Amino acid sequence: MDSDGTRDARGTHANPVPRPAGPHDVPAVPPRPAAPPGVPPVPDGSPFLAWLRAPRPEAAPGVWRFGYRPRPEEEPERIPTRQLLSGALIAFLVGWLVWSLLWNGYLGGWWVLPLELFTPESWRQGNDRVGNAVLWYSYYVVIAVAIMLVVGRLGRWGEVWRRFGPPAWRPVTAIAEPPPAPEQDPAEWPQLRAAGAGDAAERLAAEARAGLMRDVDHARISRAWQGVHSGRHSLATFRDAVVKHGAAACPHPSGARDLPTRLARHDLVTGQVRLGTTADDPRNPYHYRGAGLALGPDLLGTSLLAVGPAGSGKTGGIVRPLAESLCLHALAGRASVVVVGAAGAGIGPADAYDVVVRIAHPDSVYDLDLYGGTTDPDEAAAVLAEALVGDLADPHPGSDSRRSTTVLAQLLGPFRAVHDRFPSVPELRQLLDGAPGALAALRKALHDTGHDSLIRELDARERQMAHPGDVGTVLADRLALLDRPAFAGFFDTSGQSRPFSLKALDHPVRVRIDLPERGHADASRILARLVLAQFTASVVVREDRSLFACLLLDDATGVVTPEAVRGIQRLRSVNAGVVVTLRTLDDVPRPLRGPLLGATGCRMALSGLTPWDGQDFAEVWGKEWTETRDVTDRQIIAETPAGKAVHVLRRVITGKAPTARAVTVRQVERERWSASELAHAVPPGHAVLSLTTVKGEHAPPLLVDLRG
Structure with missing residues (x-):
């Protein structure tokens, strides 16, 4: 039976992680209920059908498209109530005055000239008194209506009617739209019928009407259908799986069809998760005001940086909803997600993930692969060096941070050649410390196994150890933070544990990594840098880049390094992104703050920001021309x-x-949001957010209510 790649020893299986959700004749897990646990079927399926058929018009980046009603780009001119009513009254009095003057003949007889021109005299002065009366009074009505139209237009009577008349009294109700035609109804799966899979489409439509299908099922089967279009799966296999299993076809390897709980609002048709509501504030563009604010892979693909003090809502308002959304995408076969945070930070229940790595916790089922699942000593050395001393590297251009990689490669290469594995933490620490017994034993093993060419690596390492300022001492001191009793059962390289590797991101896997922040803060920062380095190195070499990969780092204090910034810059082109939260930009070295803000396409400043942090955001958001x-x-x-x-x-x-x-x-150039406004004018529970999509569309900084 296929494993998920965490129960097998490294290198003993062909596919190291769960398989993608594609068509299967038989589910790869034991039989499961027809509906997700805890979610009973709806008898008539009407809520699901209403959700699926709801309008989702195209909108600006970040707008919650589910049921969205577009607004004008510019705010229409709204006349003050006093001016509107006084103008309407004056127009009425003017119209009444004109009519009185006409009726009493004070303006002469010129106003009856049109009637004399277009009617014969016998009609106006004949003996038929009834006909004459009808003619003249009809003409009076025409003149009165003409006067009313003119003064009504001048007095804006229509605006008065809309603002204060019966239309304003009735509550706004949604107009029920007629059901779409079968060839346009997404619940009828017209794309399957057009491709000749009518029996599969009929099975899915019947289950949707019966209430046996949910949004994750629809998204998962749609993803599998995309695989048929791209040639990854055959139409016959897909059709047979759908006809046999219905909405349960093409399952995720875990067998789950939904999350145990949902706290946020999700729309898997557009891929969005709603985070809040754009405030009705003059600083926001008019077409954004009052609209829902949502994020999806199209925005997360440019990465997100959120900065705010503790208690401003970073974890509960941003990381948790995004993690929940990406887990749903993973169940639909669209994404893979890794969520990293302190133990007990509230980033989602354990049963919402496929793999939960609880570092330093004795009950953890899974371990973390220290070397990222690679067999290349140079690659392993580069990633491990970034984790150990990346924060100590000189962030200025021209700095040489490759010495740490070279030192580790000089030891990892010979050790792997002898033992067919990389060293454990205690073994690597001994080698870095230059313990004579460890180096001598490795030298002898190289000679006995015929790897004499690698002895030169050890000779070079021993020569460098004799020089003052050798970086190996720094590496050994940093590695000592992981060589503690709490981590004794972790980072095993002998094949006795269940190591998780970020090479798994080739598949729709859901991963949560709990860091031992309490009591091991420095070790947690090393591990967070390790995960980030492994993530940026792994997603670049993926074969299937149609799967969106995302890393969520809750509290990235001490994690941002020069190499991390360069790695984030490469993610947009490989359909991947990271979400990074910080308490303050002071947790990032000063030379890296500008590059970090430039590398992330989505930037969020939460309430409670300091003026110094606000200044960095104000600079990156720039200025705009405004009318004063x-x-x-x-x-x-x-x-x-x-x-x-x-x-x-x-x-x-x-x-x-x-x-x-x-x-x-006059026109003047002013900052979109000044440092003072960001520090003092953002209400509690709000944030200022700018957005950029992977296609280059962008939204200006928006004031968003994260509680809406």
Whole structure:
């Protein structure tokens, strides 16, 4: 039976992780219920059908598209209520005055000229009194209607009716749209019918109507159908699996069809998860105001950086919903996700993941592969060096941080050649410390196994150890943080444990890694850098890049290094991304703050930010041209006695001197969000977020209510 790659010794299986969700004749797990556990079927399936048929119009980046109603790009001019009502009343009085003047003949007889031109005189002055009355009163009605149309347009009576009339009294109700035609109904699977798989489409449509299908089932089968289109699966295999298993076809290797619990709102048709609501604030573009704010793989593919103090909502408002969404995508065969956080941080229940690595916890079922599942000593040395001393490397251009990689490669290569595995943490520490017994034993083993050419690596290592400032001492000191009793059962390389490798991201796997933050803060930072380095190295060499890979780092303090920034910059082109949260940008070396903000396409500043952090965000968000109005009040000086008397009377009534107002309108360049505004004007529970999609579309900084 296929394993998930964590129960087998390294190198003893062809496929090291769970297989992707593709068509199968028989599920790869024991039989399961027709519906996810805890989610009973809906008798008529109407909620699912309503969800599937709901409109999802195209929208700007970050807009929650489910049921979205587009708004104009620019805010329509809204007349103040007092001005609107007074204008309507004045227009009515003017219209009444004009009608009175016409009716009483004060304007002469010119207004009856059209009637005289287009009707014969016998109609107007004949003996038929009834006909004459009908003609004249009909003409009066036409004139009255014309006057009403003119003054109604001038007085904006239509706006008054919409704002204060019966249309404003009735509550806004959604208009029930008619069901779509069968060839356009997604619940009828028209794409399958067009390809000749009508029996499979009928089985899926019947299960949808019966309430046996959920959003994950629809997304998973749609993903498998994409595999048929791309040639990864055959149509016959797909059709047979769907006809046999219905909505349970093409299962995820875990057999799960939903998560145990959901806290956020998800839409798997668009791939979005809703995080909040864009505030109705003048600083937000009008077409964003009041719209839901959502993220999906199209935005996470450019990576996300969220900065805010403790308690600002980074974990509960950002990391947890995103982790939940990506786990649903993994169940649908669309994504693989790795969530890294401190133990007990609240990043999701264990049964929502396929693999849970609880480092330093004696009950952990899985272990973490220290070398990332690679068999190349140079690659393993580069990743491990980044984890151990990446934060100590000089972030300035031109620095040489390859010495650590060279030192590790000089030891890992010979050790693997002799033992067909990499050294454990205690063994590698002894080699880095230059213990005579360990180096002598390795030298003898190389000679006995015929690897004399690798002895030169040990000779070079011993020569470097004799020089002051050897980086091997630093590596040994850092590695000592992992050579503690709490980690004695972890990072095993003998094949006796169940190591998880980030090479697994070729498949739709859900992984949670709990770091021992309490009591082992420095070791946790090393492990977080290790996971990030392994992630950026693994996703670049994936074969199937149609699977979105994402790493979520909850609290990346001490994790951002020069190599990490370069790795993040490469992720957009390989359909991968990272989500990084920080309490403050001070946790990042000053020379790396600008490159980090530039490498991430989505940037979020939460409430409670310091002005110093706000300054970095203000610089990266830049400036924009805006229209300003300068109003100047100039006191009016009366020259005549009558004018002076009027001014005195006006001052007595209003309490202010008569003034003349001058308004100057000009275009100025101002910061989109200043450091002071980010530090003091963002309400609690809110954040300012800018977005960029993988296609290059972008949204300006938006004030978002994360509680909405």
